[in-house]
Amino acid sequence: xxxxxxxxxxxxxxxxxxxVLNLDLSDSSKWFCFAYDDVKQNKIxxxxxxxxxxxxxxxxxxxxxxxxxxxxxxxxxHAKTDAQLIFPKDKVQGEKHFDDFSLRTGLVVVGGKRxxxxxxxxxxxxxxxxxxxxxxxxxxxxxxxxxxxxxxDLLGSERLHWVSKxxxxxxxxxxxxxxxxxxxPVEGLETIAIWVMADGDDLKSKFKTxxxxxxxxxx
Numbered sequence: 739x740x741x742x743x744x745x746x747x748x749x750x751x752x753x754x755x756x757x758v759l760n761l762d763l764s765d766s767s768k769w770f771c772f773a774y775d776d777v778k779q780n781k782i783x784x785x786x787x788x789x790x791x792x793x794x795x796x797x798x799x800x801x802x803x804x805x806x807x808x809x810x811x812x813x814x815x816h817a818k819t820d821a822q823l824i825f826p827k828d829k830v831q832g833e834k835h836f837d838d839f840s841l842r843t844g845l846v847v848v849g850g851k852r853x854x855x856x857x858x859x860x861x862x863x864x865x866x867x868x869x870x871x872x873x874x875x876x877x878x879x880x881x882x883x884x885x886x887x888x889x890x891d892l893l894g895s896e897r898l899h900w901v902s903k904x905x906x907x908x909x910x911x912x913x914x915x916x917x918x919x920x921x922x923p924v925e926g927l928e929t930i931a932i933w934v935m936a937d938g939d940d941l942k943s944k945f946k947t948x949x950x951x952x953x954x955x956x957x
Contacts, residue, residue, distance in 0.1 A: 764784050764785060772864055802934070804931060808954070809928055809956060812922065812954070814920065815951065816950045819886075823888050832907075840888075848873065852874075
C-alpha cells in the first residue's frame with residue numbers, strides 16, 4: 739500500500755494541489771476599475787450576466803486582486819461582444835492609433851524591484867496603484883495579456899506592446915459571431931491580480947463586451 743501511494747503521488751501529485759477558481763463577476767466590491775490619464779473611462783456594470791463593459795470611444799481596465807500570489811497553470815475566459823471593429827486595409831490592428839480591441843484580459847505578474855522615490859515621480863498614477871497590489875518586497879514583472887482580435891491571421895501572434903515592454907501580449911482568440919473563448923496554459927507565472935479591459939479610444943469605437951466567466955487553475 740505504501741508503494742502504491744508513492745506511485746500515485748508521483749503520477750498524480752502535481753494535480754492534487756491544483757485549485758480551480760472562478761472569479762466573481764457580479765460583485766463590484768471585489769474589483770477596481772480606472773481610466774488612463776487622458777482617456778475616457780469605459781462604463782462598467784457587474785451583474786448576473788457577468789462583467790459588462792460598455793465602450794464608447796473609451797478604454798480602461800478592471801482589476802481583480804487575488805487573495806495571494808498564485809502560480810497560474812491555466813487561464814480560461816468566456817465572453818460575448820457586439821464589436822465590429824474595422825481597420826484600414828493598410829493598417830494592422832494593434833498598431834499605434836489603431837489599438838482598439840474588444841477584449842484584453844490576463845495576469846498581473848509580480849517580480850523584480852519596486853521603483854525608488856525619484857522614479858515614482860515619473861510613473862503614471864495608475865501604474866503606482868498596480869504596485870500596491872504586490873507584496874512589499876516585490877515589484878511588477880509584466881502584465882501578460884491574452885487578446886481577442888478581428889483578423890484571423892493575427893491568431894497566435896505575440897508582441898511586447900509599443901506603449902510599454904511591461905505589456906506582453908498574445909492574440910489568443912478570434913471573435914466568432916460574437917462568441918469569445920480564451921483557454922491558455924500558463925507556465926506558473928506568479929500572479930497577484932487579473933486584468934480585464936476593452937479598448938475603443940483610438941477609432942472612437944462603440945460596442946459592448948460581456949465577460950461571462952473567468953476561471954484560473956493555480957497551485
